[in-house]
Amino acid sequence: MMILGKKQNIWLAFLFMVLVSNYTLYNTGLGSSILPIETNGVVLGSLIDLVVIVPVLWMLYKGKFSLKQAIFLAAFGCIAARFIIPLEHLQPFVAVTWAGFAIEAILILLEIFLVATLVRYLPRILDDVRASSLPDLFSFSQAVEKQIPKHPVIQMICSDLLVLYYGFASWKRQERPGLTLHKNSSYIAFQLMIIHGIAIETIGIHWWLHEKSMILSIVLLIFNIYSVIFFIADMQAIRLNPVYVTDDTIYVSLGLMKRTEIHFDKIEEIIDDKEQLERKLSKDTIDFVARDFGEAYPQVILKMKEPVEVTFMLGIKKRYNQVAIKVDQSQEFKQMLQLRMSKQLA
Known part of the structure; x- marks a missing residue:
């Protein structure tokens, strides 16, 4: 296992080297000094790096290979080229970057279609959950898998739905009988400490960061609010779902x-x-x-x-x-x- 982990880190190191070398080539004084007058060949090599080599290295690092992932990473490489390579050098190959944007747009539309499918089948999913005797954490996931094909986006959305349910809609629920994992521990106290820490950090850092970057402060505020909701939902979930x-x-x-x-x-x-x-x-x-x-x-x-x-x-x-x-x-x-x-x- 240690040897396998070291091999995976090598692929990540190679990926980092490819990205850094290409960025240095076009965006530093050192790179500009070694670029030839005719840059088409160099730019073509960079496109191959970003569209082919980087996706392969990433999949080698993760140890997972799939056609969908390869297409997504290649499209991401096309878009990355638009930001790494200056437009005056990229002009002859600009259609390649637009192809990347088009592929990403198609993939996003497919994800939106999956979300729409989830919304469409949500009443059936909820009916299956109500009819099941299993804890909601298990019955909900089983109902989703029964009604909708497995997909990472669907799984992420369902996880967020569980967070929202346990965070806001589960307070009138009674604890079901069963073996519990948390009552003789400090689990709830830990969660409350984390929530308290997030609240203090939000008040302190948000106002300081707001003066530096309003957008970054808003992003951090949204993330912290979601984190608080998540930890509250987690406390509810462990309380309402015994063994x-x-x-x-x-x-x-x-x-x-x-x-x-x-x-x-x-x-x-x-x-x-x-x-x-x-x-x-x-x-x-x-x-x-x-x-x-x-x-x-x-x-x-x-x-x-x-x-x-x-x-x-x-x-x-x-x-x-x-x-x-x-x-x-x-x-x-x-x-x-x-x-x-x-x-x-x-």
Whole structure:
């Protein structure tokens, strides 16, 4: 894993070198001194760098390759060329940059179409959520995937909808019964401290920054307001979504930050040895442990027969081989796990 990470950093270093060298060539005195009188060949080379080389290096760095991503990055390279290469040098190839703008416009229109599709099917999605017995964090995402094809933009919008719902529309909801993760921790106190810090920073920095750059101060203000709403929504989400257990699956979420579904027949081993629990968790272990002022350790680690998928904020998904969990009702949780697993083995 360390070797793989170093290789990925090399691709990022190469990408940075390509961008810096092209910017230096056209926008510094050193670059101007080495540019030939006839620059068409040099500009063509820069366009190849920005439209072909940079996208390839970025995909090598991320380790993900797709035609859509390649087209998007190539279009972005065309647009970047418009800002990096002065127009007097770029003039013979200006159509290439306009092609980049056209591709980006088409992609944006497709994203708008997806958003319109989400709005169109939203009543059906809400009906599915109301009809489901699962916690809203799980039923909502399942309803969206049922009604609308998976897409990163849709996932991001759905994450924002959850933030708005828990931030503004969930205050009359009653806590559902179940195993909780936060009551015996300082999780809520941490969230309140963060909100308090953001409020102080907004009051102090916003007025100072407003004198320097009004636009930047407004952007920062909007970001801080959204952050406060998010942390309030996260507190509501962890309060209203305790651990939910069915005959074959356990649904675990830690606020809006992360959630997963664990099938009992996929659990290979329950680790509850104190020495192992207090060790540093491995990279292939995801933890559902609420933050505390002191050191917080999981009560069990579930070793899986196959990797379990965990969904993070903005719909980002990763897979892990082990799941570390700490609940407020420790003995009840362990008894439930043993009972459900014994039924699966029977």
